[in-house]
Amino acid sequence: MGLRCSADTLLRRLINTPETKQSGAPHVGIDEWAWHRGHCCGMLIVNPDTHRPLVLLPGRDQRTLATWFRKYPEIQVVSRDRSGVYATAAREGAPQARQVADRWHLLKNIGDEPERMMYRYMPLIRLVVRELSLKKSPEPEISVPVASLRRLERLKQHIRKKRHQRWTEVMALHNKGCSFREISRITGLSRVTVSRWVGSGTFPEMSTRPPKRGLLDPWREWLKEQRECGNYNSGRIWREMVARGATGSETIVRDAVAKWHKGWIPPVTTAARLPSVSRVSRWLMPWRIIRGEENYAFRFISLMCxxxxxxxxxxxxxxEFYRILKT
Incomplete structure (x- = not known):
């Protein structure tokens, strides 16, 4: 803007600017406001027509909100979520106003439902991942030592067992009639996790990540040929790789060749990464697909459907519901 002043000066001028008096509006929107997710610091009331805040009321008290509504009888429409506190306060403080559900929460609710449903289709998600990975060109192969495979498998089974025990505990508490807040306090899990586990109906398996690609991945086939030919000279192998355009350190090759003497099993193909349930549920809704994954998402959902x-x-x-909201 060409202003010769510091950022501190601009902030100081902004803070010292007299606050304009906020009044009511024919249409107001209300929702919780918080510094951190999961904590409620107040009720934020905004003017949806001007997209400006009107007031931030402390806490989440029904009487406080009803008192504010009574000050502005010109309010005709109250846009809110499904909270019973907001509904009762609007009926008491602004009986003349019409209460409507705001579009943001409607879209959020319609996005949450497919995610709850998708937990029942984890076996189908795994099947689709395998079928799509078979249609792709084969990935570079990696070698994994037998001992490492056994340790990793034992660790995975141990983690799954502990997770299943916690899931069983959550479901038992839920069947006893405990609320999500009580279950969260007893188990130490977040309310979001408790809600997701209870809504899934079945044990939610964890998504697995594929091993990271290494510097030698493009050379796996060539190194396999050298090993089968009996070429265990790491120095000679490294020089040939450099001549072919390889980069990196000779130490990597030396370590790889040294492992050939320790009973490594034949190379295994890298497994395709299993997408999370929330990610697959987003793919059902085109407006929530992240840019760059449209093609894969379309093929994935088409095969699932x-x-x-x-x-x-x-x-x-x-x-269909999305089109109704947008029209």
């Missing part, structure tokens, strides 16, 4: 007609119906209902 082909194998499970119920998902196709769910996707059609979601899209």
């Amino acid at each position: 082909e194998k499970e007609p119920e998902l196709k119906i769910a996707q059609q209902l979601v899209l």
Whole structure:
């Protein structure tokens, strides 16, 4: 802007600017406001027409909100979520106003439902991942020592067992009638996790990450040929790799060749990464797909809907509801 002043000066001028008096509006929107997720610091009331805040009321008390509504009888529409506190306060403080559900929460709710449903289709997600990975060109192969495989498998089984025990505890508490807040306090899990586990109905398996690609991955086939030919000279192998355009350190090659003497099993193909349930549920809704994954998401969902007609119906209902909100 060409202003010759510091950032501190601009902030100081902004803070010292007299606050304009905020009044009511024919249409107001209300929602919780917090510094941190999961904590409620107040109720934020905004003017949806001007996109400006009107007031931040402390806490989440019904009487406080109803008192504020009574000050502005010109309010005709109250846009809110499904909170009973907001509904009761609006009825008491602004009985003349019409209460409507705001579009943001409607879109959020319609996005949450497919995610709860998708937990029942974890076996189908795994099947689709395998089928799509087979259609792709084969990935570079990596070698994994037998001992490492056994240790990793034992560790995975141990983690899964502990996680299953916690899931069983959560479901038992839920069946006894405990609220999500009580279950969260007893188990130490977040309320989001408790809600997701209870809503899934079945034990939610963890997504697995594929091993990271290394500097020698492009050379796996060539190194396999050298090993089969009996060439265990790491120095000679490194010089040939440099002549072919390899970069890096000779130490990497020396370590790899040294492992050939320790009973490594034949190379195994890198497994495709299993997408999370929330990610797959987003793929059902085109407006929530992240840029760059459109093609894979379309093929993934198309294959899932082909194998499970119920998902196709769910996707059609979601899209139809989305069009209604946008028109």
